Amino acid sequence: MIIKRNTLQEIMDTGLILVQERGYNGFSYADIADAIGIRKASIHYHFPSKQDLVQAVLRRYRKEFMYKLQQINDQDPSGKQKLESFFKLYRETLENNTKLCLCSMMAAELNSFPTEIRDELNQFFKANTVWVHDVLEQGKSSGEFSFSNSALGQAKTLIAFVQGAQLLSRTSGDIGYYDSLVSGYISSVVQ
Amino acid sequence: MIIKRNTLQEIMDTGLILVQERGYNGFSYADIADAIGIRKASIHYHFPSKQDLVQAVLRRYRKEFMYKLQQINDQDPSGKQKLESFFKLYRETLENNTKLCLCSMMAAELNSFPTEIRDELNQFFKANTVWVHDVLEQGKSSGEFSFSNSALGQAKTLIAFVQGAQLLSRTSGDIGYYDSLVSGYISSVVQ
DNA sequence: GTCTATAAGATGATAGAC
């Protein structure tokens, strides 16, 4: 059986990997073309400009991430388990060739982008914050969690923390750095 | 009186700004040349390759940052004031045209660099961690601070947090985001 | 949809005059 290839998806898949590994200014259409065995012009057919491409990649990334957060809600009972699953999502990009969250990478290169992409990035971080906020608030009122902050303040802190943790862990070359940071954080929040 | 210009320093000054604003792959020798009114070839005289340049910038940045931390030690009495001064250092780069810490930017583009530069980045983060560790440990034993973590674990968490806070604050376009995160963090650590 | 061909410009870097 012949499997029909979906060039558009392959381009986005490779584009995602390359931004996460090298950043927006660190790869070219030639890199994608080489990686999947097509010509540069074919990429321009699907995505006329490089910014069209990363914007599409970004939107898909955000949707898929939201779906994963929803899955955690559907499956995990305790607040602690939800947090652990959340940190596991960020761990998985590190595990996979020490990539960073797409949105951290693009946030670092923020000045390379127009408003629409900045908005997309903020929506990603905002949605992360809202999700964590819900988990923390529920855990605080049930007595599972304990922190002196407001739940919203603590949620914002957690998002900053996880982005920084990923960055430092990759730089150190040791994923154990991430694990150690995360387990310390969780134990400081959980009773 | 004629002030003798120091081209080498001007190149490094501009290089620092450009990496902080756009990242290593986001600027060129032409940008520096235009900014300070010389030719590209003159930059190559001082720094044969782009990596030579950023490595020199990085080393100077780290030294100056270490000096500033030493100054805080020399001046500030309480642990809380030391932490506030530390977070103020990271705030100043945001204030100044919403730049990021040089080392966060370069850590995001880690895969563009050879081992020597990665080592330099790790030394920066390590030195930050050691300094904060000292402050936290002293504050904990004196009863000024309170956290369930070890002082070292909490110090590593703080460094991850401040890097992420800078990134998110710049993305949001609101320095108040940084202030709110930091004051929340400090109040959660200080008794 | 994918290709070849090509353009216009940027990029990192070097040689050699002053």
Next chain:
DNA sequence: GTCTATCATCTTATAGAC
């Protein structure tokens, strides 16, 4: 030390054949 001139290569992007 700084310049002009030049290089090979890469980059984003387009036109038009198949």
